[in-house]
Amino acid sequence: MDTESTHSGYSYHSSRSGRSNRHGDRSRERHKASSSKDSSRSERSVVINPPDTPSQDSPVHNGEPLPGEPTPAAEQGDEAQDDNWGETTTAVTGTSELSVSQEEVVGLGKGIQDRTQGFRRYLPLAVGSCVGLLVLATPLVFLLLPAVMWPDRLQVCGAACEGLFLSISFKLLILLVAVWALFLRPNRACLPRVCVYRAFLITLTLLLTMSYWLFYGVRILDAQLLSNENESFIKPMVWSKQDEDYHGIVQFAVSLVDSQLFVHYLAVVLLELRQLQPCYSVCVIRSTDGETRHYNIGQLSIQRAALSILEYYYRDFPLHNPALLSASKHRAAKHLAGLKVYNVDAPGNAAGAQPSNGNQSRAMVTAAGKRKDSAHNELYYEEADYERRVRKRRARLVVAVEEAFTHVRRMKKEDERATPSDIMDVREAALAIFPSMARALQKYLRTTRRQHCHSMESIQKHLAFCLVNNMSPKAFLEAYLMPGPTLQYGPERWMADQWTLVSEASVTSGIKQGTEFLLKCLDFSLAITIKSIPYIRLTEEYVDPKSHKFLLLLQSETSV
Amino acid sequence: MSFVPGQPVTAVVERVEIQKLRQGENLILGFSIGGGIDQDPGQNPFSEDKSDKGIYVTRISPKGPADLAGLKMGDKIMQVNGWDMTMVTHDQARKKLTKKREDVVRLLVTRKSLEEAVKHSKCSYPKH
Numbered sequence: 001m002d003t004e005s006t007h008s009g010y011s012y013h014s015s016r017s018g019r020s021n022r023h024g025d026r027s028r029e030r031h032k033a034s035s036s037k038d039s040s041r042s043e044r045s046v047v048i049n050p051p052d053t054p055s056q057d058s059p060v061h062n063g064e065p066l067p068g069e070p071t072p073a074a075e076q077g078d079e080a081q082d083d084n085w086g087e088t089t090t091a092v093t094g095t096s097e098l099s100v101s102q103e104e105v106v107g108l109g110k111g112i113q114d115r116t117q118g119f120r121r122y123l124p125l126a127v128g129s130c131v132g133l134l135v136l137a138t139p140l141v142f143l144l145l146p147a148v149m150w151p152d153r154l155q156v157c158g159a160a161c162e163g164l165f166l167s168i169s170f171k172l173l174i175l176l177v178a179v180w181a182l183f184l185r186p187n188r189a190c191l192p193r194v195c196v197y198r199a200f201l202i203t204l205t206l207l208l209t210m211s212y213w214l215f216y217g218v219r220i221l222d223a224q225l226l227s228n229e230n231e232s233f234i235k236p237m238v239w240s241k242q243d244e245d246y247h248g249i250v251q252f253a254v255s256l257v258d259s260q261l262f263v264h265y266l267a268v269v270l271l272e273l274r275q276l277q278p279c280y281s282v283c284v285i286r287s288t289d290g291e292t293r294h295y296n297i298g299q300l301s302i303q304r305a306a307l308s309i310l311e312y313y314y315r316d317f318p319l320h321n322p323a324l325l326s327a328s329k330h331r332a333a334k335h336l337a338g339l340k341v342y343n344v345d346a347p348g349n350a351a352g353a354q355p356s357n358g359n360q361s362r363a364m365v366t367a368a369g370k371r372k373d374s375a376h377n378e379l380y381y382e383e384a385d386y387e388r389r390v391r392k393r394r395a396r397l398v399v400a401v402e403e404a405f406t407h408v409r410r411m412k413k414e415d416e417r418a419t420p421s422d423i424m425d426v427r428e429a430a431l432a433i434f435p436s437m438a439r440a441l442q443k444y445l446r447t448t449r450r451q452h453c454h455s456m457e458s459i460q461k462h463l464a465f466c467l468v469n470n471m472s473p474k475a476f477l478e479a480y481l482m483p484g485p486t487l488q489y490g491p492e493r494w495m496a497d498q499w500t501l502v503s504e505a506s507v508t509s510g511i512k513q514g515t516e517f518l519l520k521c522l523d524f525s526l527a528i529t530i531k532s533i534p535y536i537r538l539t540e541e542y543v544d545p546k547s548h549k550f551l552l553l554l555q556s557e558t559s560v
Numbered sequence: 561m562s563f564v565p566g567q568p569v570t571a572v573v574e575r576v577e578i579q580k581l582r583q584g585e586n587l588i589l590g591f592s593i594g595g596g597i598d599q600d601p602g603q604n605p606f607s608e609d610k611s612d613k614g615i616y617v618t619r620i621s622p623k624g625p626a627d628l629a630g631l632k633m634g635d636k637i638m639q640v641n642g643w644d645m646t647m648v649t650h651d652q653a654r655k656k657l658t659k660k661r662e663d664v665v666r667l668l669v670t671r672k673s674l675e676e677a678v679k680h681s682k683c684s685y686p687k688h
Contacts, residue, residue: 553600556650557618559592560657 120190124198128183131202135260136176138209139168139253142216146249150224157247164250171257178264182271189310191303192501193508197270205263212256220249275300280511281531284309288325288524291317296533303507306519309528310499318483319493320524323449327382331375393444398477400440404433405473430464441480453489454480498522569646572678573638573668578629580663589657589665590624591617591631596650606634608672614638615645615653617669635669642666 143165224245278296282305285292295312297305408429415423424432441459445451459480466476479488486493501507502525503517513532518525563569580587595604597613606616617635620627637645640656648656657665 553603554598554650555594555600555603557592557594558650558654559619559621560589560654 121187124187125184127202128179131205132176132179132183134209135179135205136172138212139172139257142212142249142253142256143168145221146224146246149221150228155246157250161247161250164247164254168250168254168257171254171261175257175261175264178261182264182267189307191307191507193303193506195304196301196508201263201267201270204266205260208259208263209256212252212259216252220245220252274298275304279533280513281533282309283529283531284313285527286317286320286524287527288320288322293317297511299510301508301510302503302505302515302517303501305511305530306499306501306507306517306528309526310519313526314487314494315485317485319453319486319489321449321453321483322523323452331379335375390444390447393440393447394481397437397440397444397480398473400437401473401477404437405476407436408433408467410470426464426468427460429467430460434460434463445480450480450483453483453493458490495521563646571638571670572674573670574630574674576626576629576631576667576669578625578631578665578667580665581625587658587660587663588624589626590621591626592619593637593650593653593657594618596653597647598649598651607636612636613647615648615650631667631669632671635671637667637669639668640665 275298277298279299280297282295282297283292284295293312293316295309297308300308411423438456438459442451445454462479463476498521500520501517502520505515505517511530513530515530517528519528578589580589593615595601595607595612595614595616599613601607601613602610604610604612604616606618607614615637617626617631617633617637620631620633637653639645640653641662643656645653645656
């Protein structure tokens with residue numbers, strides 16, 4: 001029942017009449033300051049905010065019905081409840097069937113994603129560990145195989161061999177630690193295409209190992225097997241040859257380990273070092289409210305650049321708040337909504353149909369132009385009024401919080417004699433002073449339209465945190481006065497698995513001057529443009545330290 | 561009134577004789593001087609040539625001895641009691657003017673209007 005109603009908040013107007021509890025949904029409909037399709041309805045609607053916890057499969061839209069999406073099916077059900085329904089909307093949209101199927105497809109895609117989530121996330125780790133094991137085991141196998149296959153002919157080789165054994169063991173240890181440090185890390189993201197460098201490095205490593213195996217098999221094993229047959233006649237020569245052969249085998253294994261270490265060095269340079277030097281400047285613009293940031297990044301492929309930019313997004317951009325954008329949609333809707341277009345021509349007049357349509361649209365545009373005279377005035381006064389309201393609420397809030405904080409104090413030594421009922425732990429202290437500021441805080445958040453970001457538990461938790469760390473009331477309030485970065489809020493706001501990279505160039509190609517791509521999330525998108533950092537030519541000018549000489553300019557006047 | 565190095569300086573001068581007035585312990589003349597070779601000539605409001613480092617009269621006390629003797633503000637002092645004032649430091653000029661043993665200072669001063677007066681008289685009466 002519950003999930004059904006949260007669904008209906010999003011797909012409210014796109015569902016078929018199969019839903020029977022529409023009336024119940026209506027009364028619980030999420031409030032947003034302006035529903036663009038019915039301005040009068042928002043003034044009459046109930047201001048109740050159930051905590052907004054969108055789940056994975058009904059992603060955050062904050063329940064705001066998408067503008068202009070009434071359907072014939074919804075109309076039938078709604079007429080009884082809202083008389084203005086049909087009059088104030090003029091846009092015609094797709095049918096309910098299409099909307100349902102779209103939702104189903106989206107949900108289906110997410111279902112598949114969730115199922116393969118675990119698989120894709122750990123695939124690189126699995127591949128990395130397999131290749132790492134292969135790489136580490138091969139030299140050991142090279143060394144052990146002669147001891148296993150022909151132990152009777154194996155001779156202990158001298159000090160040189162022992163030195164080589166030592167060097168192999170230490171190099172293998174270093175290689176083990178290096179592979180663990182570089183490759184066996186939890187994957188931080190799932191990119192659409194395979195990283196070209198990683199694929200290249202894996203191929204190179206496998207190629208190297210395979211060619212060493214090939215040489216080992218052909219030269220050493222075959223030679224040994226051949227010499228097995230000739231054992232009886234050329235024993236002494238074979239034995240001495242074997243001694244050198246084992247030394248040769250050990251040297252062979254050492255050279256393999258060296259090559260692997262160099263491949264690892266190549267991996268470090270390609271995967272970690274190359275993108276450190278910044279050479280591009282990236283401009284990121286959020287589509288809904290125009291928040292812009294600039295970053296410097298190095299040479300990366302488009303998908304890895306998108307990943308870095310998303311990490312910066314989560315750190316720097318304030319939380320996306322659709323409630324703040326409804327005002328401009330409201331204004332846009334009012335431009336169109338106030339105009340009612342009547343077709344005065346006879347309905348059967350097919351010849352006049354086309355010109356009349358043109359006349360209609362022109363009439364609408366000119367009428368809209370005339371209405372614009374008051375729109376900017378309205379906007380100005382509305383904004384001034386809003387500013388004043390916010391400042392008033394904020395002043396009340398600051399005073400309330402400061403007062404609340406004066407009631408609680410950290411216990412000192414001399415208070416140990418106080419009655420036990422007065423001594424509280426931090427959670428109780430937070431709960432005790434919370435009610436005095438709760439009302440002011442709730443009102444302030446409601447005015448700035450951020451009440452859905454903070455639940456009561458989170459506010460109390462934050463208050464406890466501030467009390468424990470001896471923070472001032474101003475420090476406590478800072479989290480609520482300004483919208484913070486997206487990560488500050490709960491995981492339901494992150495939408496970390498809903499990003500789509502839209503790019504004209506291939507996503508594994510490198511970024512260049514003039515590259516543009518789009519990172520789409522559900523409610524908004526980030527438009528990204530890339531410019532290269534200019535080539536700076538720096539010249540020097542030598543200044544002799546003794547050349548700093550000064551004159552004193554006096555102008556004195558003496559009376560005689 | 562600029563000078564060319566190496567050439568003698570010529571100027572039309574007026575003789576001014578000032579009697580020092582005793583005021584308590586001091587003998588005052590009733591005017592202020594500015595300029596000198598150790599000063600910045602560019603800030604001198606009275607000089608025509610801003611590289612002129614001579615001694616200029618910058619202020620005259622009304623009804624003082626200098627005013628009564630006919631000294632005008634903006635005059636350049638060329639000599640004081642025979643001592644040259646065109647190439648002296650500010651302090652040297654002050655010392656020459658405030659010698660305790662002298663009651664009278666005889667100045668040679670020049671100003672722009674003197675030059676013009678001579679020019680006028682030269683032009684009005686053609687050379688004979």
